[in-house]
Amino acid sequence: MTGQIAGVRGVAPLLPTDAVRWRAVEDGLRTLMDAYGFREIRLPILERTELYARAVGEVTDIVEKEMYTFTDRSGDSLSLRPEGTAGCVRAGIEGGLFHNQAQRLWYQGPMFRHERPQKGRYRQFHQWGVEAYGMAGPAIEAEVIALGARVLAQLGVKARLLVNSLGTRECRERYREALVHYLAAHRDRLDDDSLRRLERNPLRVLDSKNPDMAALLAEAPTIADYWSAESRSHFVALQDYLTALGVAFEVAPRLVRGLDYYTHTVFEWTPHETLAQATVIAGGRYDGLVSELGGAPTSAVGFAIGMERLVALVTRLPAPPVLDVFIMTNVSCQLRALVLAEGLRDAGLTVETHLAGASAKSQMKRARDCGARVIVEAQDEARVAIVQAGAAKGEGIVTWAEAVARISQIVGAKAKIDGE
Missing domain, CATH: 3.30.930.10 (Bira Bifunctional Protein; Domain 2)
Known part of the structure; x- marks a missing residue:
């Protein structure tokens, strides 16, 4: 099925x-x-x-x-x-x-x-x-x-x-007896839910949300009289x-x-x-x-x-966590991208790697929707482009081996600026 x-x-x-x-x-x-x-x-x-x-x-x-x-x-x-x-x-x-x-x-x-x-x-x-x-x-x-x-x-x-x-407990019990006596005298004005509560848990009658019960409950005894x-x-x-x-x-x-x-x-x-x-x-x-x-x-x-x-x-929430790096990739460079991502995570950064094979335009939109501080795009097996660094444009093309140190430096500087 x-x-x-x-x-x-x-x-x-x-x-x-x-x-x-x-x-x-x-x-x-x-x-x-x-x-x-x-x-x-x-x-x-x-x-x-x-x-x-x-x-x-x-x-x-x-x-x-x-x-x-x-x-x-x-x-x-x-x-x-x-x-x-x-x-x-x-x-x-x-x-x-x-x-x-x-x-x-x-x-x-x-x-x-x-x-x-x-x-x-x-x-x-x-x-x-x-x-x-x-x-x-x-x-x-x-x-x-x-x-x-x-x-x-x-x-x-x-x-x-x-x-x-x-x-x-003694106050509550005396009040319970008085409330039952009052409600029982007005049984004809109680709705079905209140009638059931009257027999089993009379204090809960006071929780009724039925507007037709409001006047009756407003005249009910209060527990302050039994303190x-x-x-x-x-x-x-x-x-x-x-x-x-x-x-x-x-x-x-x-x-x-x-x-x-x-x-x-x-x-x-x-x-x-x-x-x-x-x-x-x-x-x-x-x-x-x-x-x-x-x-x-x-x-x-x-x-x-x-x-x-x-x-x-809630009307006021803290800012969502910031993504440090978004790595745009293609099928031929996915292994390189994974290695780079793990190196960046070892350096303490948060990283999302796109592995769905989408177009560069779609990946760039996703990266910007995530608010990534740095956006990286795989060029080929030898090179990677830093296409965005914070709010600025990219810093050019570096080797995959150089990428961890350079990206960590960029994110560190950006984080320091944000914290000042």
Whole structure:
């Protein structure tokens, strides 16, 4: 059977033009992670399904409907990761990272959820996660939020920072009861999705994007009415820290998280531009998760960046990498061209060699599209022409043996000028 095989719906490749943008964003993020003392951890894509059932919750949409789950040949139920925090905690427990230690970790990579693909949300999507363990109190929350603010500022993304507090577990439970009582009294005004959430995860009703629900939710009780004195003090202190750091924020009384392990601070950035799913960074404190997954009680706070959404919003990117040398060649001189290219790479230069047998005109267009500092054209088995040196015209014909030294000298001088 022949014919084109279609890609999986909601699972898209990153083509080279897109990958350039992603790489620029990722390089900037890595630099910021270093600046804040966060270290990379690389997490598996496959985990035991029970990890997510315990961490995320068996009655959440993620576990019930969205995970890619299968039974392997040993009879174990495995799932492609739908989020990163649970796997990070499991790896940290197994690796002994949390035993009387403070840890600052980051990870990145694809996540998988079987849901309706839409702008900014795909079945294979990418997250950049930032997590700090072993540090209680609002100070680390403020620093993590400041890191998120710096990510957006560096990339020229304008977004509103919303913050709220879920209080302690006891506060959250009292609020949950009050919210259920209120929503049940207005059951006839709930849409189907909210009715389902009311039975299973009532806090998620507050996440409804249905405009017909807006008036009802605006009158719903807020969790601030159920804070303990400790929770209130914690949240006030966080706001003082953010103000002192110059991080602008808005208190959002109905901002919640549908996962039970969140306590105290929750936050998210919503860009001014409208996407189908607007939040680009979201996080909070989740002190109960490490113990829930079998570790000792450990403070934890962090956030995840939706990379597809972030890259789509970026307006300011670093300049792409500069190609030092482009070698135009013909079939009779390809071996010579390869030898020259390797010699130039040994000298530390970046080189593209055209080996497709295209015309000289096509090769020259490609070279200029690449922005090559130096363009070289094979003449014959004995000679090579330097046809362009930086913005200037070529410097003439040299032997293949002389080419490495001469081109390295030209690129070195050009690089020095650019750096001055």
